[in-house]
Amino acid sequence: MRRIFVLKASTAVTAPIFILRNIAGTSGRLDIVCRCIINAFLINGRIRRNVDFYAVLEGPPSPPRLLMVSSELLSHLPKSEVEVARIIRDLLSIGKGFHPRNEAFKIDRMSFKKLILYLKNEGYSLVYLHENGVDIRKFNFASLTSTVFILGDHLGLDPASEKFLDSLNIPRISLGPISYLASHCIILVNEELDRLKV
Numbered sequence: 001m002r003r004i005f006v007l008k009a010s011t012a013v014t015a016p017i018f019i020l021r022n023i024a025g026t027s028g029r030l031d032i033v034c035r036c037i038i039n040a041f042l043i044n045g046r047i048r049r050n051v052d053f054y055a056v057l058e059g060p061p062s063p064p065r066l067l068m069v070s071s072e073l074l075s076h077l078p079k080s081e082v083e084v085a086r087i088i089r090d091l092l093s094i095g096k097g098f099h100p101r102n103e104a105f106k107i108d109r110m111s112f113k114k115l116i117l118y119l120k121n122e123g124y125s126l127v128y129l130h131e132n133g134v135d136i137r138k139f140n141f142a143s144l145t146s147t148v149f150i151l152g153d154h155l156g157l158d159p160a161s162e163k164f165l166d167s168l169n170i171p172r173i174s175l176g177p178i179s180y181l182a183s184h185c186i187i188l189v190n191e192e193l194d195r196l197k198v
């Protein structure tokens, strides 16, 4: 089963205006995006080949920007947040297209709503990760070919976005009663699906 993670990064900057030595303090929390990417793809000594990652960057000065990472094109994964942030900074300078030295990373202009509608129209099954949802262990993934897991950032999803997902009947799936970091949730989802061997 293909695992597709969508992070709505509501404050992440949309221009190369942050400082690599202080990513968390200067980038509108692009550090969360970087950690999510590392946790989505990296397992002990190798890259997960069944994962795609999207982050919608919605911070200033020119939102939205859609950052995409595809495991199929990933020859190597940067192991530190700074290395990932450097790639994102390059992409924000380019504005649109693939990263010249790592084609697994791409940037475009697309809103959260458009991305969700696109993924739905492509026939993917979508779920919204929320602590008050249906227990992930009770959800039936076996028959699904590809699943999109939607996550909020440090602020969570805003009410309008939640309403939008509800209007599409996208179910809420829970990893437990505690609110975890988005990057931690990605590890937990990967681990649950690994156990199911899907």
Ligand SMILES: C[S@@+](CC[C@H](N)C(=O)[O-])C[C@H]1O[C@@H](n2cnc3c(N)ncnc32)[C@H](O)[C@@H]1O
Pocket: 128, 129, 130, 131, 132, 150, 151, 152, 153, 154, 155, 156, 157, 173, 174, 175, 176, 177, 178, 179, 180, 181, 182, 185
């Ligand atoms: C750091 S949490 C958001 C915290 C934010 N203060 C809030 O109350 O929504 C980031 C995201 O991880 C996901 N998440 C966190 N804990 C979860 C859980 N126990 N089950 C499912 N998803 C979870 C949600 O998508 C959430 O928006």
